[in-house]
Amino acid sequence: NSGTLSGLNSSENAVPADAKNLRVKLVLLGDSGVGKSCIVLRFVRGQFDATSKVTVGASFLSQTIALQDSTTVKFEIWDTAGQERYSALAPLYYRGAGVAVIVYDITSPESFKKAQYWVKELQKHGSPDIVMALVGNKADLHEKREVQTEDGMELAEKNGMFFIETSAKTADNINQLFEEIGKRLPRPAPSS
Numbered sequence: 001n002s003g004t005l006s007g008l009n010s011s012e013n014a015v016p017a018d019a020k021n022l023r024v025k026l027v028l029l030g031d032s033g034v035g036k037s038c039i040v041l042r043f044v045r046g047q048f049d050a051t052s053k054v055t056v057g058a059s060f061l062s063q064t065i066a067l068q069d070s071t072t073v074k075f076e077i078w079d080t081a082g083q084e085r086y087s088a089l090a091p092l093y094y095r096g097a098g099v100a101v102i103v104y105d106i107t108s109p110e111s112f113k114k115a116q117y118w119v120k121e122l123q124k125h126g127s128p129d130i131v132m133a134l135v136g137n138k139a140d141l142h143e144k145r146e147v148q149t150e151d152g153m154e155l156a157e158k159n160g161m162f163f164i165e166t167s168a169k170t171a172d173n174i175n176q177l178f179e180e181i182g183k184r185l186p187r188p189a190p191s192s
């Protein structure tokens, strides 16, 4: 679907707009079903829709937040459903991305394994200064947990990533995820 994908070029610029108003392309990675779309909808619209249908192809949403230091960050969020089909386009998907968020489902060891795969992919294709976050989603499903918090922490630590467990369903840690990413973005050098 070239119509959808042509938009990929529009947000190549990962360079902050200015010192107080940052703008960054954020790509979401992770197994299908881990809750990527729900995390984005929770963050952007404040909603959780358990029946939300997975979008076909690449979708794009943006959201601006204000940080405590009065910096604003505009996230241009890329979420591709079934992105394996687009693997030939991976370099295009990653290009210009200042942030990569790798999501797994704490009830699914397979999705955690897949997260490890995405870490390697990013190290191959991502820019060296990309801010990486590892997210264990569906933290509300305690009784079904199969991936321990420590395992997520360890993977993140080994790869210089920020780690957090979230629930798109209860909204737990969703805003925190984006705030913490915002804090870790490189600030432009003063221009004088």
Ligand code: GDP
Binding pocket: 030, 031, 032, 033, 034, 035, 036, 037, 038, 039, 049, 050, 051, 052, 053, 054, 081, 137, 138, 139, 140, 141, 166, 167, 168, 169, 170
């Ligand atoms: P994606 O394929 O990664 O984009 O996953 P979706 O966002 O489409 O979510 C897949 C399924 O997981 C849906 O049925 C959601 O309702 C469910 N889901 C997503 N996030 C959560 C969560 O935090 N908790 C629970 N219990 N279910 C979730």
